[in-house]
Amino acid sequence: MRPELIKEVTYVPYSGNMAAAEAMRQINPDVVAAYPITPQTELMQFFADFVANGLVDSEYIPVESEHSAMSACVGAAAAGSRAMTATAGPGLAYMWEVLGIASGMRLPIVMTVVNRALSAPINIHGDQSDMMGARDQGWIMLFSENAEEQYDNLIQAIRIAEDERTRLPVMVGMDGFVISHAIERVRLLPDRAVEEFVGELKPMYPLLDVDNPVTHGAVAMTDSYMEFKRQQREAMTNAYKVIKEVGEAFEEAFGRKYEHIETYKTEDADYILVITGSAAGTAKYVVDKLREEKSIKAGLIKIRTFRPFPYNDVMDAIEASNCKAIGIFDRAETFGGASGPLFEEVATTQYLRRKYYPMTGFIYGLGGRDTNVNHIEEAIDKLMRLAAGEEIPLVNYLNLKE
């Protein structure tokens, strides 16, 4: 029996990486396969300590690449075990092929992605190009605003992934360095409570069940491939409900509320900001500041679930507000697209309700570029001008050296 470290709710000063590693310790996965890459390295180092000190039962496989890390997780999950890993930026890019295998084989693998910019130019700092680039690989995608959310999201991700209605892998993103390496107050839950919440994995068609032999990863040609893709779409549709249910169960057990989106002062807002990740914290501060200093009513929608995208939740929040203009904050580029990836989703959201609001996109924080209060204020100023009828381009880089 592994030792019980945290017996009651405990507040600690933790980085995002420490919080994620602590969640993994409490989840106690059967198999963890990982390859170090900045800014995720520290996370796996903490977890390796737990393994070395006998605080987890996990089989820890230090592999030779991220392609192998995900391949090992695929094998472990197909065998019928609970598998976890973590990566960042170029590591996720190197995993890309196997991401689709994990989701296509319907294996409930859970992974932290410490969001990092992609090369070139080479850059180790935070942006969301990595996960946005992998957004069509069939994984459920959650984004965290801070270390505590990363901890909570990882714990919930296990149940979301393993639910029989989904059986899809989940990646949980936190911005590199800004969350992964900054120390914040984190509320840790008791070991036994987390164990109870995640429960035991109920394997489906495990390879290790020798009495019921199965084949995983077989070929599916022109006559059946599409049917399996249709199943994945169905699972993703189900995931919308499952994520919601798990969020409610988490709130009931631990008192912290998790929904697909978080709305911040949108009810009476004239200007809506849509944002995901750590910058939501700064944006909330700006919302308060402008309300207090200039009586400008801005509000914020933070996207927690990016896949499946919560179209109805976003549109409900927009329609319930006094919306005159929407500003989408993208920490990733879609070169040649209308604006960023989040912009495209929110544009689709409006189309689905046949409601159209003036909208523009802000590209910010690429390669870890600072996004400060004044940059978000500058964006809101543009939104006000857009609402007043001024022509504003669809792509606006924030804090760019002109």
Next chain:
Amino acid sequence: MIKGWRELKIGGVITEPGSSEKYNTGEWRAWRPVFEADKCVNCMLCWVFCPDSSILVEEEKMVGVDYDHCKGCGICAHECPTNALEMKPEYLFREED
């Protein structure tokens, strides 16, 4: 007959051992090896080279090709020293099927 998406097991999992036997890979064939027994000397080179074990042999004699599994690669016809196997376009035969 392959089931619809609601009935298929998720992730392409196969729970029936040996079910690949039911899959007729011969459906992929674009060229068909046609056997002429009169020219055959039963040297068995086609049997040795066939990558799909599709050469049918009875009592040490070559008797034909298993068209359910022959993918039409043409190796048998290429190796045959007496031209007892000839590759012909599949469409010439499909209407008969």
